[in-house]
Structure formats: C-alpha cells, structure tokens
Amino acid sequence: MDVRKFSIPEILFGQGSLKYAALCARRLGADRVFLVSDKGLEEAGWVERFLDILREERLDWVYFNQVCSNPRDYQISEGVRCYREGGCDVVMAIGGGSPMDAAKGIAMVASNGGDVQDYEGANRIQRPLPPMVFIPSTAGSGADISQFAIITDVRRQVKMSIISRTLVPNISIIDPELLTTKSEELIISSAIDALSHAVESYVSIIASSLTDTQSLKAIDMIMKYLTIALQDRSMTALEKLASACSFAAMSFSNASLGLDHALAHSLGGKLDLAHGLIHPVLLPPVMRFNLPACTAKMADIGEIVLGRRRRSAKATALEGIARLEEFFAGLGISTRLGDIMDDPGVLPQICEMAAGDACLVTNPREATVEDMIDIMKASW
Ligand SMILES: [Fe+2]
Numbered sequence: 001m002d003v004r005k006f007s008i009p010e011i012l013f014g015q016g017s018l019k020y021a022a023l024c025a026r027r028l029g030a031d032r033v034f035l036v037s038d039k040g041l042e043e044a045g046w047v048e049r050f051l052d053i054l055r056e057e058r059l060d061w062v063y064f065n066q067v068c069s070n071p072r073d074y075q076i077s078e079g080v081r082c083y084r085e086g087g088c089d090v091v092m093a094i095g096g097g098s099p100m101d102a103a104k105g106i107a108m109v110a111s112n113g114g115d116v117q118d119y120e121g122a123n124r125i126q127r128p129l130p131p132m133v134f135i136p137s138t139a140g141s142g143a144d145i146s147q148f149a150i151i152t153d154v155r156r157q158v159k160m161s162i163i164s165r166t167l168v169p170n171i172s173i174i175d176p177e178l179l180t181t182k183s184e185e186l187i188i189s190s191a192i193d194a195l196s197h198a199v200e201s202y203v204s205i206i207a208s209s210l211t212d213t214q215s216l217k218a219i220d221m222i223m224k225y226l227t228i229a230l231q232d233r234s235m236t237a238l239e240k241l242a243s244a245c246s247f248a249a250m251s252f253s254n255a256s257l258g259l260d261h262a263l264a265h266s267l268g269g270k271l272d273l274a275h276g277l278i279h280p281v282l283l284p285p286v287m288r289f290n291l292p293a294c295t296a297k298m299a300d301i302g303e304i305v306l307g308r309r310r311r312s313a314k315a316t317a318l319e320g321i322a323r324l325e326e327f328f329a330g331l332g333i334s335t336r337l338g339d340i341m342d343d344p345g346v347l348p349q350i351c352e353m354a355a356g357d358a359c360l361v362t363n364p365r366e367a368t369v370e371d372m373i374d375i376m377k378a379s380w
Pocket residue numbers: 141193194196197261275
C-alpha cells in the first residue's frame with residue numbers, strides 16, 4: 001500500500017464560532033494581528049464585528065483590505081510591506097478565497113523573502129510561515145483548510161498555483177452565520193467550486209481512502225443542500241453547505257485537483273473571470289474527457305448524483321455527468337463558454353498556459369494542449 005499524508009488545520013465549526021477568533025490568535029502568540037479582508041465584508045458589517053472581538057481580547061492589529069477577487073502579485077507585495085512595517089506576528093483573514101489566498105501569499109513572502117512568483121508550483125517554500133487563523137465567509141474555496149494559494153501574475157496574466165503544506169492555516173474557524181449575508185449568485189458559484197474540488201480530487205491520481213470519503217460526501221451534500229439553502233437560507237442548510245465545502249477542501253488539499261482547475265486558473269487569469277462561474281462550463285466536458293481513465297470512479301459520482309446505478313459503469317458515469325449539467329442549468333448559471341467570454345481566438349494561449357499549471361499533474365488522463373482546445377471548443 002502507498003503511504004499517504006493527510007494534512008488539515010485545527011477546525012472550530014459552528015454557528016457563533018467567530019467569537020473565538022481572538023482567543024485562537026492569542027493562543028498562537030499574537031500581540032499584533034495582521035488582518036486581511038475586503039470591502040464586501042466591511043459593507044456587510046463583519047470586519048467591524050471582527051475588530052470588536054480583537055478589542056475585547058486586547059489585541060492590536062494592522063488592517064489590510066487592498067485585495068480584489070483573483071488577488072494580484074502587487075497586492076501581495078504591498079501587504080508584505082504593511083505586515084513588516086506593522087511588526088505583526090499572526091496573520092488572520094476573514095472573507096472568501098481572495099482575502100484568504102492573499103493572506104497566505106503575504107505570510108509566505110514576509111517569512112521567506114523574494115517575490116510571490118518564486119514559489120509557483122509545488123513544495124517550493126522552505127521556511128515556516130507566521131501562524132495563520134482564517135475565517136471563511138463563503139462555502140467554496142476551502143482556502144481556510146487547503147495547502148493551496150492562487151495568486152494572479154499580472155504581467156503574464158496567469159493565476160499561479162502555489163502548493164505547500166506550510167500554506168495550511170493553523171486554525172480554521174467556520175461560522176456558517178457568515179453565509180447569511182451572501183448573495184444567491186455567490187452562494188451558487190462558491191458551492192459549484194467546492195463541487196469541482198470534490199469531483200477532481202476524487203479522480204485524482206493521488207486520491208486515497210482518506211480523501212475519497214471526504215470527496216464523495218461533499219458531492220452528496222452539495223447536490224442535496226445547495227437548492228434548499230438557496231430557498232430557505234436556514235442555518236441548518238447553510239451549515240450543511242459549509243460542512244460539504246470543508247470536506248471537499250480536506251480532499252483536494254491532500255489529493256490535489258485536475259484539468260478543470262488547470263483550465264479555470266488559466267482562463268480566470270487571462271480574462272479575470274469569477275472562478276466559480278467557470279466550472280459549470282468546463283467541469284462536465286472535462287469529466288467526459290477523463291472518463292476512459294477512471295470509469296469506475298466516475299460511476300461512483302454518477303451513482304451519487306443519480307441516486308442509483310445504470311446497466312454499466314460507463315452508462316452510470318455518463319448519465320451522472322448529464323444530470324450535473326441539468327443541475328447547473330437549473331441554477332440559472334451559464335453552461336456554455338461562449339456565454340462567459342467573447343474571443344475564441346485566445347483559447348490556444350489559455351490552453352498553453354494551463355499546460356504548465358500544477359493541478360494538471362494529478363489529472364487522471366494526460367491532456368495535451370490540443371485536447372484542451374478541443375474540450376473548450378466543444379463547450380463554446
Ligand atoms: Fe477552485
């Protein structure tokens with residue numbers, strides 16, 4: 001049997017867990033916190049509430065909000081400057097994938113030096129990072145759990161995948177109450193991102209029994225609870241979504257991802273598209289492409305999606321993929337590439353860049369640039 005590692009943070013989960021954020025930071029030696037968030041969280045009132053929690057624990061802080069979606073390399077450099085000038089000791093982030101990825105990038109460069117580009121790829125971080133405590137405000141990216149950080153290189157117009165066990169935060173505080181202020185569109189795009197994490201990690205060539213359980217459970221729960229969460233916004237349904245996202249993150253953090261994410265990073269970097277809106281377009285065709293290399297596992301996914309098996313593994317897998325497409329269309333989101341981008345002339349360049357993405361290494365079927373162009377053209 002192969003030997004596998006499974007790395008996750010300490011996790012506080014449940015409604016109201018946000019109030020323990022300052023205590024967690026204090027426990028990790030904080031005197032002066034470096035807090036990363038963004039305008040959206042400020043407008044929803046979460047940043048002020050968070051600062052109150054820091055005040056009650058008598059913690060000092062430096063607040064950094066110069067982060068946009070698809071965080072940029074120059075924002076990391078600015079964050080590092082603020083972190084160092086502020087004499088901070090613990091990095092905290094409250095927000096979606098963008099503030100959390102930015103916080104990881106800042107912690108990484110502040111402690112290891114150089115530029116964020118120096119760490120692109122897998123296992124290139126040598127020195128330990130400052131302690132990190134993250135509070136996710138969406139059920140999607142899993143950046144509060146994963147060993148991934150995705151940062152855009154502005155000059156090359158590409159989203160860099162940075163993967164290292166040192167990027168796993170020390171503590172993740174998952175309070176589903178934060179989901180109550182999210183728009184329907186954000187809840188959908190985040191959940192579909194988590195669904196792609198679960199699917200891609202389940203068929204990854206380094207998946208193991210430790211990750212398989214998490215990924216299958218995540219697929220099951222997202223299919224069951226996303227629609228309910230959108231309809232009633234109940235804490236029960238939001239908690240289920242938050243759990244599902246965490247399971248998907250535990251899986252992909254340890255089994256990595258695949259072709260859908262390699263293309264999504266390249267496409268998102270080139271065109272600055274919302275990450276979660278790319279998967280409904282690319283995940284089904286990528287699953288069909290991968291099918292010959294992992295038919296039995298695709299059938300497992302099909303069985304969960306359909307609630308039963310068909311006459312053969314291949315039939316179950318194909319019908320499951322078709323059902324996923326119906327599920328996406330039923331959520332009112334675009335499922336054709338032509339709906340989310342204008343110029344098909346950039347597809348070869350996007351696929352060339354995707355060929356260098358670290359997520360491609362664990363895809364179950366080898367994909368050439370020509371294969372990727374075919375997949376994208378077919379989904380136009
Ligand atoms: Fe993702």
